[in-house]
Amino acid sequence: GIQVEQSPPDLILQEGANSTLRCNFSDSVNNLQWFHQNPWGQLINLFYIPSGTKQNGRLSATTVATERYSLLYISSSQTTDSGVYFCAVHSSASKIIFGSGTRLSIRP
């Protein structure tokens, strides 16, 4: 099956810093999503991005489907950005594979 790898596994930054999170996948996929899991456990949708680039405020994401990776950029980090970031790739409607996540800690 498809393998999904996220890097780095952990990232500690000072408030105001920028960061890049990476998601590699081993085969062609239909869709790709980025989520932020907040401290209470809820998975919040950040981007639905099977290809191309999208931006939402301080966050942006780029997926290069032909090279099988996606990047999530966070600029001017805030403490509220802390949490775990997951990418998930869809190979079918029911087959959705999650990466193991990047734990981001933003220090004030």
Place this chain on the structure above:
Amino acid sequence: DVKVTQSSRYLVKRTGEKVFLECVQDMDHENMFWYRQDPGLGLRLIYFSYDVKMKEKGDIPEGYSVSREKKERFSLILESASTNQTSMYLCASSSLADTGELFFGEGSRLTVL
């Protein structure tokens, strides 16, 4: 906005009890999912439903059953809870007709004593 609502944020149950976790979505999505999340093991699919009364086993269905009597509601049932079912349970839904974007509920943290 899509809303997926899980009935309980926190539950504490005793070994052997029957446990119901309820999930309701308001966007007329065909697909609904139950995942559990454990430290070091990530998100694992328990069951998936693509229509009313239809279900498919996921990666870890043992010890669980599901019910989907109405399109908007997907219930996860632990017939006889065990301590190894202590976990965070996450419900999600997606549309067949649209992009297939997955939307999650707030999660239900279950502790079995």
